[in-house]
Amino acid sequence: MDRIDRKLLNLMQRDASRTNVDMADEVGLSPSSCLRRIRRLRKEGIIDRVVAILNPARSGRVIKALVTVELKLHGEQHMRRFLDLAxxxxxxxQAYAVTGETDVVLVLRLRDMEEYDALCDRLFRDQTNIARFFTMMVIRTAKDETAIAL
Amino acid sequence: MDRIDRKLLNLMQRDASRTNVDMADEVGLSPSSCLRRIRRLRKEGIIDRVVAILNPARSGRVIKALVTVELKLHGEQHMRRFLDLAxxxxxxxQAYAVTGETDVVLVLRLRDMEEYDALCDRLFRDQTNIARFFTMMVIRTAKDETAIAL
DNA sequence: AATCCGTATGCAATAAAATTGCACCGAACT
DNA sequence: AGTTCGGTGCAATTTTATTGCATACGGATT
Structure with a gap:
């Protein structure tokens, strides 16, 4: 894991659709050598996978919300049951079990408020193990990174 | 945007490193036709970009935490100042300005607790506009999707 | 029903890229 | 100095992407 590897990872975290030839040129390696590095990074699991990121605005799921959930019963099986549902x-x-202020935090991507209401019914109101839940609607997304800083 | 488009988007959200030939075969199109669809999806911005996802465990940033932040002053310029900092x-x-229980929610990826402590100093303790902040350490990640359901 | 138009398709040819074998280089170690 | 190992570039080969072209499909219009 040297300077060139990091350079490649940064390139590919921003745009993995470029050709190997192109990236090889940018990092100053021959295509064959560059390809072997990328294959190594994938084989070693440093690159987990390569995926297409869709435009959320084009998908219809334009409303983002964060929900904190407090359970009544905190046992492993109760936690698992709720997480499975979510x-x-x-x-x-996104769904996280957390320490602190609350038990679970969810990140929602919603088409509209009807979907939010229906979701609340299924996840919270119809459930017996929910003590409280707080919804925070996202007003502004200042950062939303898939990339990991090296 | 028909059944085949959706199929392609689902494929590519899971694995965009497959060859066009391969995907064409799976969706039942010729390579040329499939390629033209993918190019159209990119051109229209439905596919925003294609990126490499790194293994967080291999990057050293293994601790995930959620932080809710309450500001003292809520004006636009104060909000912006804090978000820029974050x-x-x-x-x-991730960094979101939200309605409800709090003003800002951050998602942190940390190498260790020292980094957390230092970050808290910079973002919260050294700042004059922070009323309170609550940290929730992520115990379990039940879901963490980059993909968007169609 | 016939026509027209815009769009999508498959095929085949071509261009470009990925992949592999091979020889070589340099650092680390004996 | 010799040896080993990992990485490199080059060139040949295989695979893939790309494009031109003829055709087929669907909808709107006459």
Missing amino acids: VAEEAVS | VAEEAVS
């Missing part, structure tokens, strides 16, 4: 929802894009 | 931090992977 994870199964398409509108739930 | 966004500049490498450990801050």
